[in-house]
Amino acid sequence: MSQQIREIMTKSPQCVQPDTVVTDIAGTMRDQDVGAVLVTNDGRLLGVVTDRDLVTRFLADGGDPGTTTAQAVASSADYTLAPDDHVSRAVDIMRDQAVRRLPVVEDGRPVGIVSIGDLAIERDERSALADISAAPANK
Numbered sequence: 001m002s003q004q005i006r007e008i009m010t011k012s013p014q015c016v017q018p019d020t021v022v023t024d025i026a027g028t029m030r031d032q033d034v035g036a037v038l039v040t041n042d043g044r045l046l047g048v049v050t051d052r053d054l055v056t057r058f059l060a061d062g063g064d065p066g067t068t069t070a071q072a073v074a075s076s077a078d079y080t081l082a083p084d085d086h087v088s089r090a091v092d093i094m095r096d097q098a099v100r101r102l103p104v105v106e107d108g109r110p111v112g113i114v115s116i117g118d119l120a121i122e123r124d125e126r127s128a129l130a131d132i133s134a135a136p137a138n139k
Contacts, residue, residue: 005090008122009112015040015091016049018071022058025049025070036101038077038110039070043067045110047074052100075090080105081114087122099136 014028014037028037029051039047049070057073058065079093081104090102094116104112 001088004083005081005085005087005114006112008034008087008118009081009083009114011112013038013103013110013113013123015110016070017041017076018046018069018074019087020070021066022054022063022068022070022073022104023065025073026054036113037070037072037101040110043109045077045108046078046104047071048101048103049074049130050101075099077103082106083111087119091119094119 014032014034016025016028016037016039018039018041020039025037036048036050038045040050047070048136053075054072057063058068063072064107079097079099079102081090081093081102081107093102094100100116101112102114104114
């Protein structure tokens with residue numbers, strides 16, 4: 001069983017600038033088949049925009065997709081991992097903070113992302129969540 005985050009993280013996460021509009025964020029998520037993008041400025045992590053953020057902070061508030069920006073809908077990046085952290089740290093943070101994805105940073109710069117699905121595959125590859133997470137995308 002893997003012990004370090006670097007062994008299960010998705011490398012080279014999708015990143016957007018703080019002024020990227022929701023239409024472009026949603027397009028990136030669709031085109032790259034991801035449920036989250038990292039908001040960065042000068043390569044530094046500022047926040048995370050998830051598919052859930054788009055629903056709860058954008059659609060629910062009636063935002064304009066052509067003017068609402070990543071900065072306006074992003075969740076904070078208060079919780080991060082380092083590539084050398086143990087997988088159990090990710091489990092603890094996700095459980096304690098009720099988050100489903102965690103950015104992986106080195107020197108303040110994003111190098112990966114870990115999802116609850118990644119952990120499910122790692123911890124119990126026969127679980128329903130692992131099966132769903134490993135399945136090809138619906139297009």
